[in-house]
Amino acid sequence: MARWAPGASDRLQRAAMELFAEHGYEATTVAGIAERAGVTERTFFRYFADKREVLFPGEEQLEAVFVDAIAGAPADASLTGLLIAALDAGGGALQDLRGREFARTRNAIIAANAQLQERELLKLAKLSRAVTAALVARGVADVPARLAGDLVVSVFGTAFARWIAPGETRDLVELQRDGLAVLSDLARADSG
Amino acid sequence: MARWAPGASDRLQRAAMELFAEHGYEATTVAGIAERAGVTERTFFRYFADKREVLFPGEEQLEAVFVDAIAGAPADASLTGLLIAALDAGGGALQDLRGREFARTRNAIIAANAQLQERELLKLAKLSRAVTAALVARGVADVPARLAGDLVVSVFGTAFARWIAPGETRDLVELQRDGLAVLSDLARADSG
Numbered sequence: 614m615a616r617w618a619p620g621a622s623d624r625l626q627r628a629a630m631e632l633f634a635e636h637g638y639e640a641t642t643v644a645g646i647a648e649r650a651g652v653t654e655r656t657f658f659r660y661f662a663d664k665r666e667v668l669f670p671g672e673e674q675l676e677a678v679f680v681d682a683i684a685g686a687p688a689d690a691s692l693t694g695l696l697i698a699a700l701d702a703g704g705g706a707l708q709d710l711r712g713r714e715f716a717r718t719r720n721a722i723i724a725a726n727a728q729l730q731e732r733e734l735l736k737l738a739k740l741s742r743a744v745t746a747a748l749v750a751r752g753v754a755d756v757p758a759r760l761a762g763d764l765v766v767s768v769f770g771t772a773f774a775r776w777i778a779p780g781e782t783r784d785l786v787e788l789q790r791d792g793l794a795v796l797s798d799l800a801r802a803d804s805g
Numbered sequence: 806m807a808r809w810a811p812g813a814s815d816r817l818q819r820a821a822m823e824l825f826a827e828h829g830y831e832a833t834t835v836a837g838i839a840e841r842a843g844v845t846e847r848t849f850f851r852y853f854a855d856k857r858e859v860l861f862p863g864e865e866q867l868e869a870v871f872v873d874a875i876a877g878a879p880a881d882a883s884l885t886g887l888l889i890a891a892l893d894a895g896g897g898a899l900q901d902l903r904g905r906e907f908a909r910t911r912n913a914i915i916a917a918n919a920q921l922q923e924r925e926l927l928k929l930a931k932l933s934r935a936v937t938a939a940l941v942a943r944g945v946a947d948v949p950a951r952l953a954g955d956l957v958v959s960v961f962g963t964a965f966a967r968w969i970a971p972g973e974t975r976d977l978v979e980l981q982r983d984g985l986a987v988l989s990d991l992a993r994a995d996s997g
Binding site: 732738 | 984
């Protein structure tokens with residue numbers, strides 16, 4: 614592998630996704646991933662703790678995008694303004710960084726494995742707590758901050774599922790805005 | 806153990822909770838739980854698949870309470886009316902069946918073990934999907950049904966955390982109603 618190639622981390626990820634798709638997640642080994650990517654196993658472990666983590670790249674970075682958008686919003690932003698800022702930034706970063714095709718492939722692999730689904734749930738629960746903490750740091754009270762943390766994850770997750778559905782062309786940020794509008798209608802119906 | 810005793814399932818559960826509290830979850834064995842409850846290991850496995858499942862009793866039944874409340878609501882119920890029916894029934898059933906002290910003890914055990922937390926997240930994700938399916942069966946469209954399924958779990962989970970907090974005396978149903986009101990205010994602020 615003397616030819617120029619993109620970063621080892623990206624190559625390992627692409628190799629892993631190919632092998633997961635070809636042979637299934639369980640049958641794929643770290644040795645196989647490293648070989649396909651043209652690096653040593655030692656290099657693999659410099660970037661990922663195990664083969665599962667290849668499917669959860671940039672988790673802390675994505676969480677930071679949501680959190681930083683809340684921390685950096687104007688001082689007079691409403692709670693809803695903070696949530697929109699977080700979702701627009703987070704959804705935008707996700708689709709720019711990985712793209713819809715990567716997300717579709719990854720999702721199919723995760724959907725086929727209970728352990729990966731649990732890992733995904735843990736990731737989303739962590740995101741909810743991070744958003745809640747960021748809101749509390751902006752002076753939002755505990756209960757609305759907790760509900761809003763869950764709401765951000767719910768709107769993100771629902772929009773994500775639509776975004777990767779076959780034939781869907783709208784972008785993730787637009788689908789998140791649509792989800793927020795649906796929730797807003799739901800709550801308004803409550804007061805009527 | 807010749808004396809009269811409540812059902813073996815209840816006794817096993819009480820014994821398990823005592824041992825988890827005394828020695829920790831990891832150090833407790835099925836053999837130890839069965840001995841404390843005065844039954845054989847075989848009897849244990851008639852009621853629970855493993856020691857983890859002792860901490861997740863009645864999961865399907867609780868899910869059914871939420872689902873049945875939606876299915877059984879008046880034909881003209883609004884979406885919000887369906888969510889209130891589900892939360893009132895589910896929260897009410899949980900607090901009547903187990904009580905706050907059981908919930909506190911159980912929560913402390915789960916909070917100390919990552920594997921148990923993942924199991925708890927899976928339970929809540931299943932509850933969200935069950936509520937969503939029940940709403941779809943009532944004619945609610947996919948996107949609002951999915952967001953509403955998450956919303957029910959979020960309101961339930963947030964109220965549950967408050968309900969088991971030290972010194973809290975309000976009941977779970979009241980705390981869920983309060984959470985719904987907080988969410989409703991949040992969405993109304995959005996439209997202003």
